[in-house]
Structure formats: structure tokens, C-alpha cells
Amino acid sequence: MTMTVNTPCLPSVAVVGVGAMGAMTMWRLAEAGFAVTGYEQFGVPHDRGAHGAETRIYRMAYREGEVYIPLLKHSYRLWHELNGLADRSLFIQNGCLYISDMQRPWLDETIASAQAHDIPIVELTDADLAARYPQHRLYGGERAILDLLGGTLRPEQAVLAAAQQAVKAGAVLRDYSPVRDVVPLGGAVEIVLEDGTRDRHDYAVITSGAWTSAFQRDLGFGITARRLPGTWYPAADPASFSPARFPVCLRSAGDLDYSGFPSVDGWSVKVMPPVFPDTETVAETTDRDIRPRDIAYTRRVARELLHGLIDRPARTGVFLDGFAETDLPVIDYADGTDRVLGAVGFAGHGFKYSPSVGQLLTDLVAAHAGLAPGELAGTELPFRRSTTIRSTSTE
Numbered sequence: 001m002t003m004t005v006n007t008p009c010l011p012s013v014a015v016v017g018v019g020a021m022g023a024m025t026m027w028r029l030a031e032a033g034f035a036v037t038g039y040e041q042f043g044v045p046h047d048r049g050a051h052g053a054e055t056r057i058y059r060m061a062y063r064e065g066e067v068y069i070p071l072l073k074h075s076y077r078l079w080h081e082l083n084g085l086a087d088r089s090l091f092i093q094n095g096c097l098y099i100s101d102m103q104r105p106w107l108d109e110t111i112a113s114a115q116a117h118d119i120p121i122v123e124l125t126d127a128d129l130a131a132r133y134p135q136h137r138l139y140g141g142e143r144a145i146l147d148l149l150g151g152t153l154r155p156e157q158a159v160l161a162a163a164q165q166a167v168k169a170g171a172v173l174r175d176y177s178p179v180r181d182v183v184p185l186g187g188a189v190e191i192v193l194e195d196g197t198r199d200r201h202d203y204a205v206i207t208s209g210a211w212t213s214a215f216q217r218d219l220g221f222g223i224t225a226r227r228l229p230g231t232w233y234p235a236a237d238p239a240s241f242s243p244a245r246f247p248v249c250l251r252s253a254g255d256l257d258y259s260g261f262p263s264v265d266g267w268s269v270k271v272m273p274p275v276f277p278d279t280e281t282v283a284e285t286t287d288r289d290i291r292p293r294d295i296a297y298t299r300r301v302a303r304e305l306l307h308g309l310i311d312r313p314a315r316t317g318v319f320l321d322g323f324a325e326t327d328l329p330v331i332d333y334a335d336g337t338d339r340v341l342g343a344v345g346f347a348g349h350g351f352k353y354s355p356s357v358g359q360l361l362t363d364l365v366a367a368h369a370g371l372a373p374g375e376l377a378g379t380e381l382p383f384r385r386s387t388t389i390r391s392t393s394t395e
Contacts, residue, residue, distance in 0.1 A: 010034045011369050014191045014201040016179050017208030018044050020051040020155065020351050021343050023162035024358030025205055027082070030169035032362050032374070037201065038171060039191060041178035041211070044163050045156040048283070049209045050321035052156065053230045055261040055270060056351045057248045059096040059150040061114035061121055063106045064327075064349065069117050070379055071356040076149060078355035086161035089154065094262065095247040096150025097133065099142055104252060107143060114147070122146040135246055137305050139253070152248050152262055155351055162358075181215045182206065184337035203365050206334070206342040210283045210320035220335035221342040223322035227279040227286060228348055229294040232268040232315040236308045241269045251305065258301045268314055269306075271298040275323075275348055283320050290316040321348045331360060331383040338368055 010033045015022050018040035029036045042048055060076065062068045079091045100107035114121045124144040129136060167173055181192040182204050189204040208216055210225035235241045243262040246269075250259050261270040273294060281287070295313060302311040324330050324345030334340035341364055343357050350357065356376065363374030 010371070011202035011365070012037070013365060014039060014182075014189065014199065014204040016182060016191070016204060016206050017211065018159075018163060018173065018175070019046075019049040019207065019209050020159060020354040021209070021346070021357050022205075022207035023159040023166070024354045025207055025343070025361050026166035026171050026173070026358075027162040027169075028355070028358040028362040029365070030166040030171040032366065034362070034365065036166060036171035037199065038163070038166070038173045039177050039179050039193070040173070040175045042176065044173060044175050045159040047317070048320065049211070050228070050319060050346065050348065051159050051351060052319040053228075053270065053272075053317055054154070054156070055248070055264055056153040056155045057096055057150065057250070057259060057261075058091065058153050058352045059147050059248075060119045061096070061098070061110050061145065061147040061150070063098070063110040063113075063250075066113045066116065067381065068353060069113070069119075070376075071353040071360075071381070073117075074359065074376065075353045075356040078359070079153070082158065082161055082165065082355065085165055086157070088157050088161065090158045090161055091151055091153055092243045092262075093149070093151035094243045096147040097144060097247045097249040098147070099129065099136060099144040099249060099251040099253075101139070101142055101253045103254070106252070107145065111145060114145070120148040122148065133246070135240060135307055136249075136251070137307050142253075146247065150248065152243055152264070153351060154264070179213070179215070182219065182340060184334070184339050187339070189339050202339070203368075204340045205361050205365070206340065206344065209344065209346075210322045212283065212322065216342070216344070219337075219340055219342065221330060221344050223324050223330070223345045225281050225283045225286070225320050226275055226323055226348075227281055228272070228275065228319045228321055229290055230270055230272055230317045230319065231290070231295065231298040231313040232270050233298075233302050233309040233311065234267060234314050235263055235269050236310060238263050238267045240308055253305055256297075256301055256305060258298065258305070260301075260306070269309060271301050271306075273297045273301075281320070286318075286320065288318040290318060321346060321350075323347045329383050331357065331381070341365065
């Protein structure tokens with residue numbers, strides 16, 4: 001891309017990795033007036049990270065824990081803002097359906113969390129499910145909730161839209177520019193590119209996801225990359241799986257757990273299995289071919305839990321995300337420096353609140369630079385030690 005950059009009046013910030021988190025961070029930083037340069041080793045968007053695979057889920061009733069709900073509420077507003085700015089639809093608010101066979105407590109926990117935070121949900125019996133959403137094959141005794149604020153996100157288009165908005169606000173986007181090293185220099189940071197170019201910035205933000213390059217590990221952001229397999233099954237009647245009739249869903253039934261997505265291509269339905277424990281890999285050398293185990297699992301879902309799918313996948317893909325040592329992501333300063341921030345380890349479920357991660361990182365940079373408190377000032381998040389945004393005001 002070629003663009004004219006405004007004369008910077010705020011500190012300069014490098015964003016290393018322009019996927020989901022990086023594109024949103026560029027957008028929020030640029031809107032706040034920072035001089036932003038984004039570095040991406042592939043294109044923007046691309047299919048090598050966590051923002052591939054055509055669709056993602058937005059949900060507000062969050063079974064992973066109440067700690068995420070402030071970020072989800074803030075992201076809900078930003079998703080609608082970005083949707084309005086883009087020349088394409090990024091967020092289809094068609095609800096998110098949770099279905100449980102009640103063998104585990106997660107649905108009750110999700111309902112309690114939603115009620116505590118005034119999130120609008122509709123509780124459904126198995127009879128309600130059969131009447132409203134006949135695409136789901138039921139065995140009796142299921143319970144469900146419909147998260148009315150949930151919906152279908154379009155991840156590649158959202159990454160592109162956020163990057164475009166950042167560029168409109170004055171940011172520089174350097175795609176196909178692999179970063180070899182990030183070097184703190186006291187009051188600055190040096191970005192060393194693979195071609196030997198050295199760029200100096202006031203701050204750097206590391207949002208490189210599963211791509212665990214040596215510099216990321218040296219800065220204390222080392223994570224484990226895992227493979228996320230996706231399969232698309234043809235629908236006998238695609239109209240019955242349209243976004244208007246088939247909300248995104250998460251379901252547990254016996255030994256099967258999956259997430260399902262409406263048809264946005266007019267003929268197929270995506271089925272994603274859970275993250276299997278033996279999927280650790282190295283992003284730079286990973287095998288991106290689908291495995292027989294992956295196909296066998298999602299074919300069982302198509303056969304046993306859904307009506308109207310042809311149980312031979314027409315399309316497959318392997319995508320990557322980073323996983324931290326705990327179930328929580330890492331949003332923090334790098335080891336030994338307050339000039340480098342990182343946001344990594346989102347474990348396959350960070351895209352929905354990526355706009356808030358971008359805002360959180362923007363607020364952290366602003367707070368360190370002594371600027372006015374940002375939108376998430378005071379937010380308490382247990383994502384490592386430094387993620388409470390403290391106001392610099394004395395009032």
C-alpha cells in the first residue's frame with residue numbers, strides 16, 4: 001500500500017504482526033493519534049494464523065469466565081463502529097446458541113454469568129430447540145440458551161477493514177516485511193527486519209500470535225503454537241443454514257464438543273472441533289494438511305448432531321493460534337522493558353474481543369507516555385501482572 005502519513009505529534013509505535021490483534025491495535029492507536037507502523041511477514045489479511053477460516057463467533061454470555069465480559073461489552077460497541085466504517089458486512093448479529101446435554105456444569109455457569117451482567121439471553125428446552133432450530137439432531141434432555149447479542153464475525157474482512165481504517169488515520173502498513181528482532185534501547189525500540197533494515201520507534205507492540213520467533217521468546221512472550229483444523233460440509237438445503245435461520249453455536253453432547261457456523265458461501269457449513277491436546281507445533285514448519293482424526297471427529301458431528309449435512313467435507317483448512325502456559329492470554333510489558341508490550345496466547349477464542357485488546361494496548365502506551373486515560377482505564381484483568389490501566393491524572 002502507498003499512503004501519505006500525517007506529521008506525528010504523539011509517540012511512534014511499531015506493531016509487529018498484523019493479524020487480528022495487530023490490525024485492531026493499529027486501528028485504535030492510529031485513531032488516538034499515535035504514529036503507527038505495522039509490520040507483517042505475510043499479506044493483510046492472510047490464512048496462516050488465527051484469523052483465517054471465513055467465520056468466527058461473537059458471544060457475550062461467556063462460558064470461559066466473567067473476567068472477559070468487560071472486554072466483550074466494549075468490543076461489541078467497537079464491532080458495530082467498525083462495521084459501520086467498512087464497505088462490507090463484518091458482524092452479522094444472528095445470535096449465539098449454546099446447547100448442552102447437561103453432563104457438565106458449563107451451561108448453568110454461563111447462565112449465572114449472563115444474569116449477573118445483564119446480558120440478554122433466552123433459555124430453551126429441548127422442545128423449544130426442536131421447534132426453532134430443527135437443524136440440530138436432539139436426543140432428549142438438552143437445554144440451551146440463545147445469546148441475543150451474539151453473532152457471526154467475518155475475520156479476514158475485519159482484519160482488512162481495521163488495517164484500512166488505521167491507514168486512513170495515518171498509519172503505515174508494511175506487509176511482506178518479516179521482523180527478525182525487536183531490541184529495546186532504553187527510551188526507544190529498534191525493529192530489525194529480515195532484509196537488515198533497522199527502524200526506530202518509541203514503543204513496540206508484539207501481536208505475532210502463533211509465530212513464536214526468537215525475539216518473541218527473548219522478550220518473555222514465548223507461547224505454544226497449536227493447529228486449529230476446520231472442515232466445511234455441503235448442506236442439502238443451504239437456505240436452512242443461512243445466518244437468518246442458523247445461529248452460530250457451541251454444543252456438548254457426550255464425548256463430542258464442537259462449534260458450528262452458518263453458511264456464508266451459499267452452500268457449505270463449517271464445523272470446528274475442540275482444540276486437541278496433542279496439536280502443538282512450530283508455526284514456521286507446521287504441517288497444514290488436515291489429519292484423518294480431524295475429519296473423523298467432525299464427520300461424527302455432521303452425522304450424529306446435525307440434520308441436513310452431507311458428511312463428506314468439501315473443504316478443509318488448518319489454522320494456527322498461540323497458547324500461553326495457563327488458560328489466560330498474556331497482555332503485558334516485556335521482560336526488563338516498559339517500551340515493549342505484548343498480547344499473545346489467545347487460545348483460539350480471542351478474535352471476538354480483539355477490538356478491546358487493541359484499545360487496551362493503546363491505553364497502556366498512552367498511560368506510559370503520560371497522556372490522558374483511555375477508554376479502558378481502570379479495567380481489572382488478570383492477564384499477567386501489568387494489565388490494570390492506571391490513570392495518570394491526579395484527580
